[in-house]
Amino acid sequence: MTLPARPPSFTPVSPVARPDMPWPELLEPAAPSPTEPRARRRVVGALLGLVAAAMLALGALALTGVAPWDREPEGATALDAKLERAISKAIVAAEKDGVALRVTSGLRSYAEQEALWAEGIETHGSEAEAARWVLPPDVSTHVEGLAVDVGPADGAAWLGEHGARWGLCQVYANEPWHFERVTKNKGTCPAPLPDAASLLDR
Numbered sequence: 303m304t305l306p307a308r309p310p311s312f313t314p315v316s317p318v319a320r321p322d323m324p325w326p327e328l329l330e331p332a333a334p335s336p337t338e339p340r341a342r343r344r345v346v347g348a349l350l351g352l353v354a355a356a357m358l359a360l361g362a363l364a365l366t367g368v369a370p371w372d373r374e375p376e377g378a379t380a381l382d383a384k385l386e387r388a389i390s391k392a393i394v395a396a397e398k399d400g401v402a403l404r405v406t407s408g409l410r411s412y413a414e415q416e417a418l419w420a421e422g423i424e425t426h427g428s429e430a431e432a433a434r435w436v437l438p439p440d441v442s443t444h445v446e447g448l449a450v451d452v453g454p455a456d457g458a459a460w461l462g463e464h465g466a467r468w469g470l471c472q473v474y475a476n477e478p479w480h481f482e483r484v485t486k487n488k489g490t491c492p493a494p495l496p497d498a499a500s501l502l503d504r
């Protein structure tokens with residue numbers, strides 16, 4: 303490639319310009335500063351962040367006597383908004399059909415689910431058997447605000463039949479009361495799993 307001829311009126315602008323340099327180079331912006339110092343700054347920033355986090359954790363420990371890593375995870379603070387809208391619409395529609403439908407259990411705290419799980423193990427004799435009916439808190443969609451249990455039995459059956467209109471599906475064949483927003487509105491619900499136990503194997 304040949305460079306265009308140097309314009310006659312050209313005067314180099316860079317103090318380090320040498321007349322023997324091809325002129326396009328002289329006009330190029332200054333090369334970006336090397337990235338190495340920036341990378342070093344990032345590492346220093348990350349280390350400072352870690353130190354700050356550690357100080358906050360120790361501060362919390364001093365104030366509460368409970369280390370943050372010993373505190374229980376909290377799960378969701380509210381029922382998922384889309385699920386709440388869907389079940390609200392379903393309750394209104396069920397009422398129009400003359401069927402009573404209500405939520406018997408929605409969002410559960412981590413501690414509540416942990417208690418249910420312990421109770422389930424005691425009732426059913428083993429984790430594997432309990433998991434058919436109740437899940438540990440780190441697996442349960444109730445703790446994530448993504449599941450509702452409904453009742454009474456007639457209402458649950460009605461929702462099993464019509465729930466897909468709002469994306470609500472029965473997830474486990476052995477729990478006709480447990481619904482999650484699984485499909486899109488007016489979609490088709492997938493076949494329910496036999497029970498929840500398979501979720502523990504994952």
Ligand SMILES: [Zn+2]
Nearest residue numbers: 449450451480
């Ligand atoms: Zn449930």
